[in-house]
Amino acid sequence: MQSLTTRSKVASNKKMTFVEKLYLPAILGGMRITLNHFFKKKVTISYPEQTRPMAPVYRGQHVLKRDENGAERCTACGLCAVACPAEAITMTAAERKPGEEALYREEKYASVYEINMLRCIFCGLCEEACPKEAIFLTDRIIDSGYLRKSFIFGKDILVDPLDKPIDVSVRETKETREFKTHPEFAHNKLNTKSLK
Amino acid sequence: MVKVTIDGIEIEVPEGTTILNAARMIGGKVVPPAMCYYSKLKTTGGYCRTCLVKVAAGSAKDPRPMPKLVVSCSTTVQDGMVVLSSTSPEVAEARKGVVEFLLINHPLDCPICDQAGECKLQDLGYEHGLAKTRYEFPRRTFEKEDIGDKIKLHMTRCILCYRCVKVGEQLTPKRVHGVMNRGDVAEISTFVQNNIDNEFSGNMIDVCPVGALTDKTFRFKSRVWYTKPMDAHRDCKKCSGKVALWMKGEEVLRVTARKDANNEAIDFICNECRFDKKNASDWVIEKPTHIDRHSVISANHYEKEEQLKLGKFTDHKMIEKEAPKLPAPKTKK
Numbered sequence: 001m002q003s004l005t006t007r008s009k010v011a012s013n014k015k016m017t018f019v020e021k022l023y024l025p026a027i028l029g030g031m032r033i034t035l036n037h038f039f040k041k042k043v044t045i046s047y048p049e050q051t052r053p054m055a056p057v058y059r060g061q062h063v064l065k066r067d068e069n070g071a072e073r074c075t076a077c078g079l080c081a082v083a084c085p086a087e088a089i090t091m092t093a094a095e096r097k098p099g100e101e102a103l104y105r106e107e108k109y110a111s112v113y114e115i116n117m118l119r120c121i122f123c124g125l126c127e128e129a130c131p132k133e134a135i136f137l138t139d140r141i142i143d144s145g146y147l148r149k150s151f152i153f154g155k156d157i158l159v160d161p162l163d164k165p166i167d168v169s170v171r172e173t174k175e176t177r178e179f180k181t182h183p184e185f186a187h188n189k190l191n192t193k194s195l196k
Numbered sequence: 197m198v199k200v201t202i203d204g205i206e207i208e209v210p211e212g213t214t215i216l217n218a219a220r221m222i223g224g225k226v227v228p229p230a231m232c233y234y235s236k237l238k239t240t241g242g243y244c245r246t247c248l249v250k251v252a253a254g255s256a257k258d259p260r261p262m263p264k265l266v267v268s269c270s271t272t273v274q275d276g277m278v279v280l281s282s283t284s285p286e287v288a289e290a291r292k293g294v295v296e297f298l299l300i301n302h303p304l305d306c307p308i309c310d311q312a313g314e315c316k317l318q319d320l321g322y323e324h325g326l327a328k329t330r331y332e333f334p335r336r337t338f339e340k341e342d343i344g345d346k347i348k349l350h351m352t353r354c355i356l357c358y359r360c361v362k363v364g365e366q367l368t369p370k371r372v373h374g375v376m377n378r379g380d381v382a383e384i385s386t387f388v389q390n391n392i393d394n395e396f397s398g399n400m401i402d403v404c405p406v407g408a409l410t411d412k413t414f415r416f417k418s419r420v421w422y423t424k425p426m427d428a429h430r431d432c433k434k435c436s437g438k439v440a441l442w443m444k445g446e447e448v449l450r451v452t453a454r455k456d457a458n459n460e461a462i463d464f465i466c467n468e469c470r471f472d473k474k475n476a477s478d479w480v481i482e483k484p485t486h487i488d489r490h491s492v493i494s495a496n497h498y499e500k501e502e503q504l505k506l507g508k509f510t511d512h513k514m515i516e517k518e519a520p521k522l523p524a525p526k527t528k529k
Contacts, residue, residue: 076416078421082421107308131306132307
C-alpha cells in the first residue's frame with residue numbers, strides 16, 4: 001500500500017549491537033532533550049493569574065446592557081432569537097408596571113431571557129440584530145461546568161451588573177457611535193414623553 | 197365591460213370598478229399598497245394616499261393623461277385607460293413622500309409593538325420609505341387607552357385610516373367611538389370613555405393596518421413570527437366561525453379572522469370566537485394558514501406543496517410567471 005505521509009519508516013528486525021543493548025546513549029540523548037527545555041521560553045502560562053491578550057472583537061459570554069440611567073435596554077423584541085442560527089435564545093416578555101421606569105427602559109421587557117450556552121456558536125448575529133443596543137458579546141470566557149443546566153444562562157448571569165458595568169465600547173464600531181448621536185435618527189433616543 | 201391596461205397588463209373589468217380593484221384582479225406587484233381602503237367596508241379609502249397611481253391615458257375617447265397622480269381606491273376605470281403603478285418612477289417618488297408623512301408622528305416602536313411582522317406600515321416603509329427621518333420636532337404623543345376590556349389603543353401609532361370607525365359604523369348597530377379633534381391633534385377615542393361591548397367590535401383589531409388597536413389578550417404574549425397560524429373553525433351562532441388560530445405548541449395565543457392576499461379579513465368574526473375560545477379543543481383545525489414566503493412569519497412555517505400551488509394566492513403565481521426560464525441544457529448529438 002502506498003504510504004499516506006512521508007514520515008513512515010519501514011521497521012526492521014535488525015539485531016542490536018552491544019552498545020545499543022546498554023541503552024545508555026539513547027537515555028542520555030533523551031535526557032539532553034529534556035534538559036534543553038529547562039532553559040527554553042515556556043509556551044504555557046499560569047492561566048487565572050496571567051491572561052493572554054485578546055482581540056477586541058473576541059466573541060465570548062453575552063451581556064445584556066443597561067442604559068445610562070441603569071434601566072435594562074432589552075425590550076424582548078425577539079430579533080436576536082430569530083437571527084440566532086443555533087436557536088439558543090428564548091425569552092418571555094412582560095409589561096412594565098407603573099413605577100418600574102427606572103428598571104426597564106421601554107414599556108415591554110424580558111421577564112425571562114435565556115441563552116443556552118451549549119447551543120450558542122458565538123457567531124454574534126444576536127448582537128448585530130439587536131435594534132436597542134442591548135446585547136453584546138464580551139471577551140469573557142464561559143466557565144466549564146458539570147451539569148447541562150448550568151449552561152442555560154438566565155438574566156441573573158447575563159444582565160450587566162449595576163455596580164461594575166462591563167465595558168463594551170471597543171465593540172461599538174465608528175458607525176454605531178455615529179448612528180447613536182445622529183440627529184436624523186432621533187427616534188433611537190429615549191423619548192421620555194411617550195413613556196408616560 | 198371596459199378594457200384597462202395597468203403596467204402593460206391588459207384586463208377587462210366591469211364598469212364602475214376602481215383602478216385599485218382592477219389591479220387586485222391582476223395581482224402581484226401591480227397592486228398599489230392601500231392603508232385605508234378596505235373592500236369589505238363601505239366608504240373607506242381616500243385618506244392615506246398610498247395607493248397613488250399615474251394615469252397615462254384617461255380613456256379611449258379622451259387619451260389625455262390625468263394632470264396629477266390619482267388615488268386608485270376611489271378613481272373608477274374607463275374604457276382604454278392606461279395606468280402606471282409599479283413601473284412609474286413618479287409614483288414611487290410620491291409613495292415615498294406619503295410614507296414619510298405617515299411616519300412623521302409614528303413612534304417607530306416596532307420592537308415593542310405586537311403588530312410587528314404583520315404590520316402594513318412596516319412593509320410599506322420597508323418597500324418605499326427612507327431608512328431615516330428628516331423630522332426633528334417632537335412627535336405627537338398620547339396616553340395609552342383601553343377601548344373596552346379586550347382592546348388596547350396606542351394612539352401614537354395610529355395613522356388615522358378610519359377603518360376601525362367604519363367597523364363601528366357598519367358592523368355594530370351603535371358606534372361608540374370615533375375620531376375626535378382635527379388635524380394634528382385628531383385621535384381615535386370612545387365617546388366619554390364609553391366601553392365598546394358590541395359582539396363584533398374585535399374586528400377593529402383586524403382592520404387596523406398598524407399596531408394602534410391590539411388584542412389585550414395577546415398583549416406581549418409572543419412575537420407574531422413565533423406563533424404558527426392555523427385555519428380552524430367552530431360552530432358559532434353569531435359569525436361564520438372560520439378563523440385563523442395563532443398557536444405556540446398546543447396553546448392558542450390569539451384568534452384572528454382569516455386574511456386574503458390583500459390582508460383583508462375574509463369573514464368578520466365575533467368577540468366570543470376571538471377572545472373567549474383560547475383552547476385548541478374548542479376548534480377544528482383544518483390546515484396551516486397560507487403565509488407569503490417573503491413574510492417573516494413564514495420562518496419555520498410549513499405548508500403542503502399542493503396548497504402553495506393550487507391556492508388562489510397571487511404571490512406564488514406571480515413568482516412563477518416572473519421567474520427567468522433557464523436555457524435548455526445543451527445535449528451533444
